[in-house]
Amino acid sequence: MTIHISDDYYLGITAIITLIYQLIIFLIAFTLQTETVTDFGGGSNVALLAILTIIFSQSNHTRQIIATLFQIVWGLRLGLFCLYRMLKTGHGDSRFDELRQNFSKLLVFFILQMIWIWTISLPVTFLNSPKINGGLDQNFGSVTDVLGVILFIFGFLIESIADLQKFIFRTRRTSSKEFMKTGLWAWSRHPNYFDNIALVSILSPLFTILILLFLSGMPLNERPAHLKQYKAGNWVEYSQHLSRTSCLIPFPPSLYEPLPQFIKSTLFLEFPIYRFNPDSDINNAEGNI
Template sequence: MGTVIDSHFLGLTAIITVGYQLLFFIITALLKFDKVTDFAGSTNFIILAILTLVVKGSWHFRQIILSLLVIVWGLRLALFLLMRILQWGEDRRFDEMRGNLGKLAIFWIFQAVWVWTVSLPVTVVNASDRKPSLEAVDVIGWIMWSIGFSIEAAADQQKLTFKNMSENRGKWCNVGLWKYTRHPNYFGEILLWWGIFVASTPALEGAEWLVIIGPIFLTMLLLFVSGIPLLEESADKKYGNVDAYRLYKRKTSPLVPLPQVVYGNLPSWFKTIFLFEFPLYSRHLPQETPNW
């Protein structure tokens, strides 16, 4: 078992990830400084991509390209999130954690699991000795990554610009890509990581296909745990009594970009099955009272 773990860099990347996140956990716990949280997560992906390439020594074009895709994504996200938190101040996610070491530790453990799991496709490909030639799925995966990356980057910038305008204080973002989906940045992130998995498949064999748990884990995380549900709850509490917000939410897809005129006329079952519109996203929305 130890040989299998070492040969696929699973043990190495686990140790590095735990150590790196532990370092930032100590900084956060001792100094009550949580501005580096997202920076620690995104840069960890970069470290794993570079480390697995360096340790392997002999590089194939697929390994180099997949690693570069992760590095570009990680650098963009790290710089953007660091700039945003320095601009906005404290991270509100930690309001209930700063004085609770247990909750803080659970958060950092979960972040380590997130980094290690989502990195699996690149980790295993970089550890592989197989060098299959370029295939159509490579190009498909790169295209998926490019579209997802562009959507995520554009959505982040549009929201930041919107929030920085004084006339938009107290409003929810509904411009640009945010007119077509309530969470375009999450759609982009899910798409790009599925793209990385697709582009990794020519080098996978046997049990290595289990790296699919990486994009599955990310998707489930954003759909049901720390992504959309938390943001929907926060927005519902802030704007739930505003008619314009309720209309925006009813006509705008939660994840998959669609024109409002299209989404608003789709049946509920279709939205739930194909567009990820789950009842839990509206459980904190105040119930409408009949206009009698």
């Protein structure tokens, strides 16, 4: 029998659980002055919501079980991989260089993470909720079911492979001038972000896409990486890499390079906020990064 908690959609209880869980992670991160637990706290929170809502629903229907398992697997892989990577390399996340010691700024980051976690979990939360659970067609195997499974597997593999390739590269590189340009990263400068956006375009709301494109994803990775290569005296080679490699959507370098900048900026989402011009932006970039 389905358990009713707070409301028929489990919105209240999942929000409360996320709030408490993330505040605990925030306090650990701020007290110990470390971001080691941050990404693990995000991924594990996503998995926790899936586990709890399927327990509350008391459901044994195939569609709910598969969707819930997918969310658990995705959340745990992300969280555990990020934790292992941080412990293995000992390298901090550059995004937190200015946040780590600032209570207010770090708290704002965690508030955004709370919203992100709760929002991307909504599809499974709704699916397992009493209001939706009782009215579902429980026969699994429709076209949308099959497409959903294929999309998840495709995206999960791209994200996992891209993260692994980047991790191996970072453990083996010997110079700051080296940058990732092989494997999936030869076709996209951020194949792991493309996977997330491809998945959430169907499985979760617009919020995740906005975060990756305009907040804590691309903006905090693109320009800092450009400035790093410029400072390392590697701008000529790196700028050639930028002109040949799609910013987000995987595409053959030989076809991407001759495309007009207008096409790159629109169809391939290489927005002006990601671009770095040493002649005009160096002072501003150094002040913001």
